[in-house]
Every structure is written in structure tokens, then in C-alpha cells.
Amino acid sequence: MRLLPKQENAILASPMVLFLLVLLGFPVVLSIIYGFSEASFESLMSPKFIGLENFRLVLQDSSFWDAGWFSLRFGVITALLECVLGLFLAVYLAPLIRKHGWMVAVLIIPMIVAPAMIGLMYRLVLHEFAGPIPYYFYEWFGWSPSFLSTGMVFQTIVVAETLQWTPFAFLLFLTAYQAIPNDIREAASVDGTRPWRMFWKIEFPQMLPTLFVAGFIRFIDGFRVFDNIYTLVGAGPGGSTTSMSIYIYETFLRRGEIGKAMAAAILLFIVAFAILAMGQRLMRRAQ
Amino acid sequence: MSRISLENVSKSFNGVEVIKSVSFTVEDGEFCVFVGPSGCGKSTLLRMIAGLEDVSSGRVLIDDEDVTKLEPFDRQLSMVFQSYALYPHLSVRQNIAFALETAKQPKDVIKSKVAEAARTLKLEAYLDRKPSELSGGQRQRVAIGRAIVREPKAFLFDEPLSNLDAALRGETRIEIAALHKSLAATMIYVTHDQVEAMTLADRIVVLNKGEIMQVGSPRDLYERPENIFVAQFLGSPKMNIIDVVGNSEGGISLPGNQPLDIGLKSTENIKSVGIRPEQIGIATDGVAAIKGTIKLCEYHGSVLSLIVDAGPIGDLSVLVPSAGDVVEGHEIRLALPAGALHFFDEAGHRFTPVQQA
Amino acid sequence: MKLHQILRWIVFVIAALVMNFPVLATFITALKSPAEISRNPSLAIQSPTLENFMTVLTVSDRLNVYHYLWNSLSAALIGSILPIIVAFPIAWAMARRGYGRNILFPLIVNLRALPLVIFAVPLYLMFSVVNLLDTQIGLGLVLAIVNLPLALMLLVNAVSEIPIELEEAARMDGARLPRLIGRIVLPLCRPAFITTFVFGFITAWNEFLFGLILTTQNAVPMTVGASFFFATSGGGVQWGVAAAVMIVAALPPLLLGLIMYRKITGSMVSGAVKG
Ligand SMILES: Nc1ncnc2c1ncn2[C@@H]1O[C@H](COP(=O)(O)OP(=O)(O)OP(=O)(O)O)[C@@H](O)[C@H]1O
Ligand SMILES: [Mg+2]
Numbered sequence: 001m002r003l004l005p006k007q008e009n010a011i012l013a014s015p016m017v018l019f020l021l022v023l024l025g026f027p028v029v030l031s032i033i034y035g036f037s038e039a040s041f042e043s044l045m046s047p048k049f050i051g052l053e054n055f056r057l058v059l060q061d062s063s064f065w066d067a068g069w070f071s072l073r074f075g076v077i078t079a080l081l082e083c084v085l086g087l088f089l090a091v092y093l094a095p096l097i098r099k100h101g102w103m104v105a106v107l108i109i110p111m112i113v114a115p116a117m118i119g120l121m122y123r124l125v126l127h128e129f130a131g132p133i134p135y136y137f138y139e140w141f142g143w144s145p146s147f148l149s150t151g152m153v154f155q156t157i158v159v160a161e162t163l164q165w166t167p168f169a170f171l172l173f174l175t176a177y178q179a180i181p182n183d184i185r186e187a188a189s190v191d192g193t194r195p196w197r198m199f200w201k202i203e204f205p206q207m208l209p210t211l212f213v214a215g216f217i218r219f220i221d222g223f224r225v226f227d228n229i230y231t232l233v234g235a236g237p238g239g240s241t242t243s244m245s246i247y248i249y250e251t252f253l254r255r256g257e258i259g260k261a262m263a264a265a266i267l268l269f270i271v272a273f274a275i276l277a278m279g280q281r282l283m284r285r286a287q
Numbered sequence: 288m289s290r291i292s293l294e295n296v297s298k299s300f301n302g303v304e305v306i307k308s309v310s311f312t313v314e315d316g317e318f319c320v321f322v323g324p325s326g327c328g329k330s331t332l333l334r335m336i337a338g339l340e341d342v343s344s345g346r347v348l349i350d351d352e353d354v355t356k357l358e359p360f361d362r363q364l365s366m367v368f369q370s371y372a373l374y375p376h377l378s379v380r381q382n383i384a385f386a387l388e389t390a391k392q393p394k395d396v397i398k399s400k401v402a403e404a405a406r407t408l409k410l411e412a413y414l415d416r417k418p419s420e421l422s423g424g425q426r427q428r429v430a431i432g433r434a435i436v437r438e439p440k441a442f443l444f445d446e447p448l449s450n451l452d453a454a455l456r457g458e459t460r461i462e463i464a465a466l467h468k469s470l471a472a473t474m475i476y477v478t479h480d481q482v483e484a485m486t487l488a489d490r491i492v493v494l495n496k497g498e499i500m501q502v503g504s505p506r507d508l509y510e511r512p513e514n515i516f517v518a519q520f521l522g523s524p525k526m527n528i529i530d531v532v533g534n535s536e537g538g539i540s541l542p543g544n545q546p547l548d549i550g551l552k553s554t555e556n557i558k559s560v561g562i563r564p565e566q567i568g569i570a571t572d573g574v575a576a577i578k579g580t581i582k583l584c585e586y587h588g589s590v591l592s593l594i595v596d597a598g599p600i601g602d603l604s605v606l607v608p609s610a611g612d613v614v615e616g617h618e619i620r621l622a623l624p625a626g627a628l629h630f631f632d633e634a635g636h637r638f639t640p641v642q643q644a
Numbered sequence: 645m646k647l648h649q650i651l652r653w654i655v656f657v658i659a660a661l662v663m664n665f666p667v668l669a670t671f672i673t674a675l676k677s678p679a680e681i682s683r684n685p686s687l688a689i690q691s692p693t694l695e696n697f698m699t700v701l702t703v704s705d706r707l708n709v710y711h712y713l714w715n716s717l718s719a720a721l722i723g724s725i726l727p728i729i730v731a732f733p734i735a736w737a738m739a740r741r742g743y744g745r746n747i748l749f750p751l752i753v754n755l756r757a758l759p760l761v762i763f764a765v766p767l768y769l770m771f772s773v774v775n776l777l778d779t780q781i782g783l784g785l786v787l788a789i790v791n792l793p794l795a796l797m798l799l800v801n802a803v804s805e806i807p808i809e810l811e812e813a814a815r816m817d818g819a820r821l822p823r824l825i826g827r828i829v830l831p832l833c834r835p836a837f838i839t840t841f842v843f844g845f846i847t848a849w850n851e852f853l854f855g856l857i858l859t860t861q862n863a864v865p866m867t868v869g870a871s872f873f874f875a876t877s878g879g880g881v882q883w884g885v886a887a888a889v890m891i892v893a894a895l896p897p898l899l900l901g902l903i904m905y906r907k908i909t910g911s912m913v914s915g916a917v918k919g
Contacts, residue, residue: 011733012733012736012737013737013744013748015729015730015733015734016730016731016734016748016796019726019730023767023786023788023789027766027769027770028766030766030769030770031765034769092652093656096653096656103660104909105902105905106660106664107660109663109664109898109901110663110664110667112897112898113667113894113897113898114852116867116868116870116871117890117893118666118667120871120890121667122666124666124887125665125669129682130682130685130883131669131685132672132673132685132686132687134685135685135686139686167663171909171912171913172913175909220757223759224758224761226761226852226853227852227853227867230852231852231871231874244759245759245760248764248765249761249764249853249856252765252857253857258769261765265762265765268759268761268762269758269762272757272759273754273758338815339812339815339816358815358820359815359816360816360817360819360820364816366812368812368813370809372809372812373813374828375832386817389817389818390818433817437818
């Protein structure tokens with residue numbers, strides 16, 4: 001039997017298409033059904049159609065908006081911090097790294113550890129009796145902030161997230177920096193360009209697209225944060241660290257409001273998709 | 288072995304026609320070379336014969352069978368690529384055996400054929416190496432070996448020598464010629480190197496901008512070019528072309544109103560004449576001559592290559608034996624022997640005037 | 645000149661210490677005896693001991709770390725190998741024939757950026773219907789979705805980087821599609837398979853949300869198991885044992901990642917930049 005290229009393509013695509021249909025198509029259908037129905041874990045198999053009621057509930061729920069606002073702030077702040085730190089480390093350490101490649105391996109360790117584990121580790125590290133950080137604060141300053149209190153918990157998780165994911169930004173910047181052809185630098189330095197000026201006028205513009213990419217990816221990841229916050233503080237004191245992901249999780253598993261959780265997930269999907277499309281358009285324009 | 292015909296074959300990429308209705312036939316056992324400047328469509332034409340490129344319109348025939356719609360693997364042709372395209376993860380032996388294994392030939396047949404090819408190409412010592420462990424010349428031979436074991440209907444070569452250094456290129460050229468003799472196989476060979484074309488070909492196809500300019504033996508092409516393009520494409524330095532005008536005496540004149548004796552009766556349609564640098568002579572006294580100044584004199588060993596500023600005629604390139612005493616900046620008197628001239632009409636086509644009685 | 649060099653080293657050491665601080669501190673705590681932990685929370689350990697690791701690696705009612713490790717391993721293997729199998733054939737069609745380049749490819753690649761929780765809820769419902777809740781296969785399938793986008797991108801890249809002449813030569817040599825892909829493309833993509841696998845394995849091992857939602861007992865992965873250990877032990881956390889659990893949980897991806905760090909850094913960057 002001789003196959004046409006079209007048929008061959010269809011055969012080649014079939015594992016993927018099948019996989020997606022089963023594991024994504026099915027859930028999508030379920031989301032839509034449950035998003036417009038009332039259901040709990042007891043009445044899981046007999047959802048009752050209630051139209052847009054779930055969406056109304058979600059949109060009127062102030063914690064939903066709080067969660068959105070939290071995720072947005074968290075995403076923007078951590079992305080900015082990570083980019084600034086990562087850029088600095090990449091550019092400043094690049095000359096050393098050229099000679100000592102292993103330094104990269106040391107700096108990317110945090111990324112290879114599960115965010116959930118990092119969250120748990122901070123529990124230990126920040127613990128007021130067993131943790132070394134409060135210990136050193138008392139040693140040196142005779143005083144220690146309570147890191148997980150309502151007033152401070154946001155800063156704490158921002159620092160934890162930033163320290164874990166700065167390596168990612170660092171890695172992207174390092175690659176971009178190393179990809180700048182050396183003759184450009186040499187030409188500039190023969191022309192008498194000083195290092196600081198070299199960075200702003202020559203290297204930085206070359207790395208600008210990477211800055212957009214890194215910032216965007218880090219924002220997306222920060223926006224959807226779950227693991228490390230959840231393992232460190234859960235929803236936080238008084239729900240103060242309820243990110244969008246945590247909100248949906250709690251609505252679903254803790255409170256068993258399946259329809260509402262689903263409606264929130266659908267709304268989140270729409271927002272995420274919009275952000276994504278916008279970000280990609282911006283990035284394309286930047287390039 | 289087989290003959291390959293193209294009938295009105297055209298090819299467009301995104302609406303740009305790069306091959307324009309090409310027809311010709313490569314005879315059984317013939318060594319046919321496609322030459323032409325870069326981008327003229329040589330590779331495209333070859334790839335259409337191979338089946339790697341679709342034909343936009345027209346037909347490709349192998350032994351009178353229409354193969355236009357067949358996939359490459361159904362055409363039973365072999366191809367040697369410019370980059371050799373050796374499978375990097377397979378040993379030399381496996382590379383050569385690949386096509387035979389594909390055709391599910393028996394193990395012992397494969398073994399003996401590979402051994403034979405390796406012997407012909409002096410590759411026996413390298414059979415278990417990976418392509419990355421070979422020199423350029425050896426890789427080239429593996430690529431040829433891969434082509435010959437299959438005993439295909441025809442061989443296709445796309446600039447197979449262009450990645451070799453000059454010495455190796457000459458050597459391999461001779462090996463390919465020998466291979467053609469011993470296999471008596473149909474071969475189609477693409478190059479932009481005119482020395483390769485002239486030395487290897489039974490027949491040359493000169494292409495320009497997707498069109499055939501002329502098809503013929505190397506000697507035909509060199510001695511009787513059909514048009515100015517072919518005349519100038521073959522030969523180095525290239526043929527001098529001088530525009531001429533008819534004069535009141537019924538003869539023709541060079542620019543600057545210098546009459547040119549061409550020994551012909553009818554001169555009406557001659558718009559330009561061509562002469563190869565090596566056929567321009569240094570005029571002896573008393574012969575009608577063109578005066579010029581030597582602008583440049585390059586020493587090439589056996590010959591001197593001159594550029595002569597011939598006033599209104601423009602620059603002429605001239606080859607003279609290096610024995611003569613020629614000095615840059617000096618005057619020189621050149622003779623254009625009537626028998627060595629080529630005539631071209633308005634459109635640049637060869638024009639054969641009626642001989643004088 | 646010299647001074648700058650020293651400053652750079654200082655910056656490197658500080659950055660390495662600060663960013664790796666939780667891991668380091670946890671590791672040191674894991675080496676402390678319970679008595680020392682309550683006495684000395686500092687990093688200057690006085691009498692290192694392997695006691696906590698022994699406790700963790702010994703099976704008890706309270707904690708069977710091998711169970712979690714096995715769950716993580718099996719789910720992560722499914723979750724990292726399945727995407728390669730599913731994505732490779734279509735990656736070839738996408739790279740060589742532009743098939744699905746306009747819709748399917750962007751669709752799958754964008755999945756990577758969506759909050760995973762969006763899928764968690766419907767997948768939970770679906771799994772409860774087909775009895776995949778709390779199974780390693782179920783968890784593995786979901787992890788495969790997580791890894792699919794990057795696997796597809798890396799494999800499309802890998803196929804595009806194979807010189808097209810090699811495939812043309814194989815077609816001239818009589819190879820039809822199955823042999824072309826099986827004998828030429830597949831072996832040449834091996835490095836990409838390895839990177840994709842390593843990357844996917846680490847991601848899958850480290851995944852937490854789906855483990856939390858889709859497993860309860862039989863298929864609980866290491867990441868979730870470690871957090872159980874904290875949750876159930878309430879006020880009286882045995883910090884030394886807890887620390888040892890976390891180190892054990894973090895070790896497999898860490899070792900794999902450090903052995904292959906050149907490969908994964910490269911693919912992380914290409915995955916990010918092409919997306
Ligand atoms: N895949 C393609 N898509 C679009 N245009 C193409 C493609 N392949 C070739 N062309 C165009 O077709 C023309 C002929 O190309 P071809 O490769 O046949 O030239 P060539 O004679 O082999 O040149 P060279 O001596 O440089 O190899 C060129 O103008 C080229 O730009
Ligand atoms: Mg070519």
C-alpha cells in the first residue's frame with residue numbers, strides 16, 4: 001500500500017492528537033459541564049445545570065479578586081527582582097564563568113529542587129526555635145522579625161521565590177551575554193569605550209529581547225504560583241497569601257464547591273490566555 | 288542503464304519560475320554535465336530528476352516510463368551530494384550497505400558488494416570508521432561508494448568536488464571519469480566549474496536563468512557557441528565581444544570606424560563579433576592591425592594574460608606566449624584573424640554568414 | 645584588575661550561599677542529632693551524625709520513604725518518557741513538512757504557560773470516573789501533559805537541526821518513511837531524547853500540585869509525602885528527620901541535574917527563547 005504524504009502526516013500526528021483528546025479534550029468538556037452546574041463531592045455524578053450562577057458567585061466573591069490581585073503583585077514583583085538580580089549576576093560573573101564553567105552548576109541548584117521542597121525547607125529555616133535565620137537575627141541584633149506573620153509573610157515568600165528563580169533569569173542572560181559576538185566588544189574597546197558605557201550602549205541593547213522573554217516567563221510562573229507558598233504557609237494567616245492557584249484549590253478541595261472552582265478555573269484560563277497572547281505579541285514586536 | 292528525458296519541465300518557487308520549460312534527453316551511458324552560473328537552476332533541475340523536488344509542469348521520463356509523480360525511492364537513481372550527506376551515526380560499511388539493506392538484499396550479497404565497492408574506492412581500511420573520522424577525500428569516496436553499490440539506473444552528482452582542495456579535486460575528477468568508463472553508466476553531473484565540465488562531459492547542458500542556452504559536446508560548445516552567453520561562459524579568460532556596424536562598402540567596421548576584414552560576402556545581420564583571447568595575434572608589420580596600450584600583464588607561466596586598452600573598441604583580453612617582449616604601458620598592435628571570429632546577431636545568437644565565393 | 649577579580653569571587657560566593665541557603669541549612673540540620681537541634685540552631689554543627697538519615701531510610705509505620713520514592717520514580721518515568729513517544733512522530737512532520745505549525749504547535753506550546761490548577765480540577769473529576777485517582781499511571785499521565793510542550797519544542801528543534809541532505813540521501817537510497825525515521829532521524833535525535841528525558845524527569849519528580857490533588861495514599865509522590873510528614877507531625881516536628889526526608893526527596897533530581905547540567909541549561913534556554 002502506498003500512502004500519500006497527507007495520510008502519513010495524519011498517522012504521525014495521531015499519537016499526539018489521541019493523547020490530547022483524551023487527556024485534555026475530555027477535561028475541557030467536563031470543565032464546561034461543571035462550570036455551568038451545581039455539584040459537590042456527594043453529587044459528583046449528577047450535576048445540576050444552573051447557567052451562569054457559578055460565574056456570578058465567583059465574580060462576586062471578594063477573595064477571588066484578592067487572589068487575582070495577590071497573584072498579579074506577586075508575579076510582577078518577583079519577575080522584576082529576578083530579572084535585575086539575574087542580569088547583574090550574569091554580566092558581572094560572566095568573565096569568571098568563562099574560565100570556570102562549574103560555577104553555573106552551583107548557581108542553578110535552586111531550580112533543580114522542587115519548589116514544594118523549598119517551601120518546606122523555609123519552614124525549617126525560619127522556624128523560631130530550630131531555624132538558623134531567627135537564631136542569627138537574635139545573635140546579631142538581639143531581635144528577630146516574625147517572618148510568617150501577616151505583616152511580613154508577603155515579603156518572605158517574595159524573597160523565597162526570588163532566590164529560587166533568579167538562577168533561571170541568570171541562565172537566560174548568561175546565554176544571551178555569551179552570544180554577543182566578541183568582536184563587537186573588541187571593536188568598541190579599541191574605540192576607547194569604558195566598561196560601564198560598554199554595558200549600557202552595546203551589551204544591554206543586545207540583551208533586551210532576552211530581558212522581555214525572561215521577565216515574561218517569570219511573571220507567568222509567579223502569577224500561577226502554588227507549591228512553595230502552599231507548603232510554606234498554606235493560604236497564609238487570614239488567607240493573606242491566597243494566590244489564584246491556591247484559591248481554586250481551596251474552593252475545590254477544601255470547600256468542595258466544584259462548580260465554583262471550575263468557573264474560577266475557566267475565568268483564569270481566559271485571563272491567562274489573554275495575557276499570553278498579549279505578551280507574545282509584545283515580544284514579537286520587540287524582536 | 289537508462290536514458291532520462293525531460294519534457295517541457297518547469298519549476299516555480301512561490302510563483303517565481305526558476306526552471307522554464309526545459310526539454311532534452313540524456314542518452315544511455317552518457318556523461319552529461321549541467322553548467323551555469325550560480326542560481327541558474329542546476330541543482331533544482333537535478334533534484335527534479337531525482338524526485339526530491341516536485342515538478343510544476345512537464346514530465347520526467349526514465350527509459351520512456353513517466354516517473355514525474357514517483358517518489359525518489361521508486362526511481363532507482365543514486366545521488367552524490369555536495370555535502371556528501373553521509374549518515375553520521377553509521378560506520379562506513381553501514382553507510383555503503385544502507386541502500387542494499389533497504390532493498391532487503393541477502394546478507395552475503397550485501398557483504399560482497401560492499402567489499403567490492405570498498406576495493407574499487409580504496410576504502411577497505413576504513414570500513415569500520417565513522418564518517419567523522421575520515422578526511423574530506425575519503426568521505427567523498429564513501430559517498431560515491433554508497434551510490435555505486437546499488438547499481439542504479441543513473442548517477443546524479445551535485446557539485447561533488449566543490450568541498451575538496453584543488454589537488455584532490457583534480458585527482459577525484461580523474462577517478463570519476465574512470466568510474467564512468469568502467470561502469471558505462473548514465474551520469475548527470477552538476478558543476479559551475481567549466482574545467483570539470485569540459486573534461487568530464489560527453490555532453491554539456493549550459494543553463495542560464497532556468498533556460499537551456501545550448502546542449503552539445505565540449506568541443507561544439509567551445510568552437511561553435513550558439514550565443515554570446517555560452518561563448519563567454521566557457522573559456523578563460525572569456526571571449527572578447529566587440530560591437531560592429533555595417534559600413535558603406537558593404538563590409539563591417541569596428542568602433543572608431545576601423546574596417547574589419549572578415550572574408551565574407553553578406554554582413555547584414557552581424558551586430559557583434561567574438562574572438563577568444565588566445566586567438567588574437569600580435570600583428571606583424573604591414574598587416575591591418577588594432578593599436579592599443581597594455582594596461583595589465585599577468586604572468587601565468589606558459590602564457591601571459593594581457594588586458595589591452597584598444598581605444599574606441601574598449602578593453603580586450605589577449606593571451607600571448609610568455610616568450611614575447613611585452614611590457615605594461617607599451618603600445619601593442621593586435622591582429623584579429625578572420626577565421627577565428629564568431630558572429631552574433633541582434634539577439635546575441637550565433638550567425639552563420641554565407642561564405643564568399 | 646586584580647581587585648575586580650576578587651570582588652567577582654566574593655559576589656559569586658555570596659550569591660551561591662544565599663540562593664542555596666535553604667538547601668544548605670536543611671542539609672546541615674539533617675546531620676544534627678535531635679538534642680543538638682534544640683540546643684544549637686546555628687549552622688556550625690558540633691557533632692554530625694547520620695542518625696536522621698538512618699531513621700528516614702528505615703521503614704516504619706509513620707514513614708515509608710521507599711513507597712514515596714517508588715511512586716515518584718514510576719510516575720516521573722511515565723511522565724518523562726510518554727511525551728517523547730507521543731511528540732516525536734509529529735515533531736518530524738512539523739519540522740519537515742510544516743504540519744500543524746499554525747494551530748497545533750502554538751496550542752501545545754502555550755499549554756506550558758497556563759496555570760496547572762486549571763487542569764487539576766477537571767482531571768480530578770475525569771480520573772474519579774475512570775478510576776485513575778491515586779494511581780501511579782494516572783499521575784504519570786498528568787505529568788506527561790505537563791512535559792509535553794517542552795518535549796515537543798525540543799524535538800522539533802532537534803529534527804530541524806538534522807541536515808536535510810541526510811534525509812534526502814536516505815530517500816535516494818530507497819528508504820520509505822518508516823525506515824527513514826527509524827534508521828536515520830531517530831538515532832540522530834538521541835541526544836535530544838536524553839535531554840528531553842532528563843528535563844522532563846526533573847520536572848515530573850518535582851511536581852507537587854497534581855500529586856496533592858490526584859493522590860491520597862497509594863500513589864503519593866515524594867514531594868507530597870514530605871509535606872505530609874510536616875502536616876501530620878503538627879507541633880512536635882522532628883526537625884532532624886524532616887530535614888533528612890527533604891534531602892532524600894531532593895536528591896534524585898539534584899544528582900541527575902548536576903550530572904547533566906550542561907544539557908539541561910542549554911535546553912532550558914532554547915525552550916524559553918523559542919516559546
Ligand atoms: N526551496 C526553494 N525555495 C525557494 N527558492 C528556491 C528554492 N531552491 C532554490 N530556489 C531558487 O531557485 C533558483 C535556482 O536554485 P538552484 O539551487 O537550482 O541553483 P544552482 O544553479 O544549483 O546554484 P548554485 O551553483 O549556487 O548551487 C535560485 O534562484 C534559488 O534562489
Ligand atoms: Mg546548486
